[in-house]
Amino acid sequence: MKATRVGYWRADSVEAALGALRSAAGSAQLLAGGQSLVASLNLRLADETNLIDINGLTELEGVSDEGDRIRVGALTRHRTLETAPLVASSAPALAEAAVLIAHAAIRTRGTLGGSLAYADPAAELPACMVALEADIVARSADDRRRIPAESFFEGLFQTALAEDEMIEAVEVPKAGPLERQVVLELARRSGDYAMVGLVLRADVEGHALARSRIAYFGLGAVPVLARGAMSALEAGDLDAAVAALAQDLDPPSDLHASAEYRLHLAGVLLRRAVARARAEGGST
């Protein structure tokens, strides 16, 4: 199959890209790593479109220390999340999640902003943003706003981004001294989209977990925050947390797994994640 016909324009500044995006009025898409977009064009799943290539905009790339948060540019490659010391120390879930994304060649091109804007419900990074309470910094030609991750993901492949907005960066609160972050997923083959995955963040003291947040991926149209399980964990009752997942989650059945199996796996992963967080907490 040969690709859908596309227009192509390489932006030389963020402003120019945003100007072009606005004047295209919905008929253009930003091309970052292209690891999902180009594949869908090649499969003729996407309509004819115009691509605004932002790969040259180095100001969108990189990780910086912003006091109590780190800022990660939208064009930051997954490979950078995997290797940057600031990510490892301040938001280790991002580094752990990055390794789980596809394969090395894809991680070298794929970008954080691309993954979030694409909003695949089975992807790791959107769930990380929700679990870690990150803000998505959205920018248009004349505006910049911060969107909390929880309200950024609106539906299947749908985000709160307006037609003329691009993701500029994300801002992630730095992990505190007691905080433990765990990313676990179950995929049939290494690099596949997970049947079920979770991101757990909690302050761990001895056996107790406080301020816990649990975001699941692969279980719904958007990353799902397991609120019932979170409050049961707060109360120190892991069994109740696992039981609460039946209310928290409404997983789909598809080719790869039934809803019942996914829910079962969600419970298995929660027990494993809590055990690991406790083990890591106990070791400091």
Next chain:
Amino acid sequence: MRLDWGNPDRPNSYIGRSVPRPNAARLVEGRGRYVDDIVLPRMLHVAFVRSPHAHARILRIATDEAQSAKGVRRVFTGADLCDVCSPWVAVLAHLKGIKSAPQHPIAVERATWTGEPVAAVVAETRAAAEDGAALVDVDYEVLPAVVDMETALDPATPLIHPDLGDNLTFQRLHEKGDVDAIFSAASHVVEATFRTGRHTGVCLEPRSILAEWNPGERQLTVYHSTQAPHMMQSVLAKHLDLPESRVRVICGDVGGSYGIKVHVYPDEVATAAIARVMGRPIKFIADRTESFATDIHARDHRITGRIAVDENGKILAIDIDDLTGIGPYSVYPRTSAIEGNQVVNLCGGPYDFQTYRAQTTVVLQNKTPTCQYRAVGHPIACAVTEGLVDMAAEKVGLDPVEMRRRNLIADDAYPYTSAAGMKFEALSHHRSLEKLVALMDYKGLRAEQAQLRERGVYRGIGIASFIELTNPSPFMYGIGGARISAQDGCTVRMDPDGSVVALSGVTEQGQGTEAILAQIVAEAVGVEVGEVRIITGDTQTTPYGGGTWASRGAGIGGEAALQAGLALRANILEVAGAMLQAKADTLDIRAGRIVDSNGGIERMDLAELGRIVYFRGDTLPRELSREMVATRHYITSEYAFAFTNGVQASWLEVDVETGFVKLLKHWCVEDCGRIINPMLVDEQIRGGIVQGIGGALYEECLYDGDGQLLNANMADYLVPMAAEMPDMVVGHVETPTAESALGAKGAGEAGTAGAPGAVMNGINDALRPLGARLTEMPFTPERVLRALGKLTK
């Protein structure tokens, strides 16, 4: 002359060594020449409009809009090709009662599976052809689809081809001995129903064809990614109504085939027909989506099996009932009944028992046609047999290895005819099993397994003995009327510089055929292997042959190469004797030089002999024969097939919370007779095991109730990948076949034959303490958990 196989230091001893493949560097450097790399003047591309329905009547095809699209040259419907291309019916005379319907290159009147071609759009580029294909408007009347093979023969089920009278393609019952009496009297009987998942061979290079009609020569030249150039020559000539001599099939580099590329595909024949009509070169390269929907599928079987054993675990009888769905047509020309037939032939194959009943029922359905894929029928027969043997062992209270020691055909029992009527020349089941047990440290693993079970870790060992059918004679296809050669030939020629060119009828698919042919020819003639160039895959230049399938390349093509090489060597020595005034039998050729047989003193190099023969023939005696070329053909005659044997073991761990199976290690000891290149044999075994594991754990073509293929992409159809594969240890026993001087049998399918059974038995061994058993492939994590009773809905 005889080669002194026992002496590894014999002159020119290339056979038996891991000589690197001569084509490897070229391919790795990206200098391969696949069909898609070939660009001809005035070439056009074709894309196919394919049926979105599993079964539908074609009411009307509107092509006007497509016809006028940019770059589009012409649009063809099925009716447009009826005058240039005759339909085919895939039946063979020796498969009694087999029936199928006429199949056209492009569907006429009805489409019978999702993906069947219903129109072809020819354009300047593939992209323009696809744009045009999207504009072809087809009116369908959707018909009820036959999807479930279990109900395909029910009276209420619609007929796919009303002219056939029912949806049955083929049925065969084989019966030996009084099966019912043995079963009713046996100490123990166990029974199980097995399912193997419909899957396909995923080639890195998709199906590809470039056809060119030259009106001046009245010749059709076809560049084709195929395993059987001569078969395709014959098929294209017949159905395009051309003399065979005016069809030339050229097969360059092939990026994997696995049996996928040994069949006749409607879109490929349509491409040739269109080239004939338009008088322009037409290229068709299948994309990944259409590969999944139109490459043959395989292994869609449900098998109920019973085994009767005595109180000591001795196998008394086996009873098999196999049902398989093959899609809407038997596939041309080899038919889609062979796989079921092989299940009947191969079940129980490694074991010494003589009471046997097996029936296969081959039915039609509105899914992608199935046909022969690597290790045809073997993985099914092996898994069913080995599953039953393990269950029987458990019932009797025997260790699986001990059970096999008691039942495998004794190594000194040959020749032996199996209960299914298969004749075995010489197999080595017991030596192979003992070697495996030692290689894997079976006792040590059992101890480790017991220890880990106490800690809640569930590991299992699965053993699977197998036989593999190789080196087929005309009894496979030829006697049924198919123009598929079981014989193969090789022409070996020495050029003036002393280098050697060999042309062979077997083909290279990426597996290393050309490497082993070069080794054989180098040793036979007496030159360095780098001095041998191999040419394969051209019906107009190579000797006539069958190509590459059923693990025949080394055993049959190799023997022809050996004999041709030896004949050339004799010719050269005759000339050398005349030149050196010595008796030919006192001379030898070693590393490209004529030497004295005794002492090895060099007398002349081959380039000097070549110079004299080719440029100064006047100096040689007038009556001296100076044929620097020899051709030999080879066909097996004593045995219908050269069976090989082996045994595999899988060591794995089941996560009983998630159902995930982790493969820890895999062993295979096999006996393919004389090993020509140990490295290539080992890699054939490893690659075969990976494909077997694919069937066991990952691969399945999933359909919905309407016959829609749901996972026709590389994200949803799970091919086995390196990260999940275990380390594999390969060992060998060598029992050369006495049928040929080379003694080689095939090695291409042994890995695939045994791996699924080994993995299945390993999983069931791991889960035995929990009372769970799985017999339905692929063994997905969810199926494992269901077997464990952890999911209830």
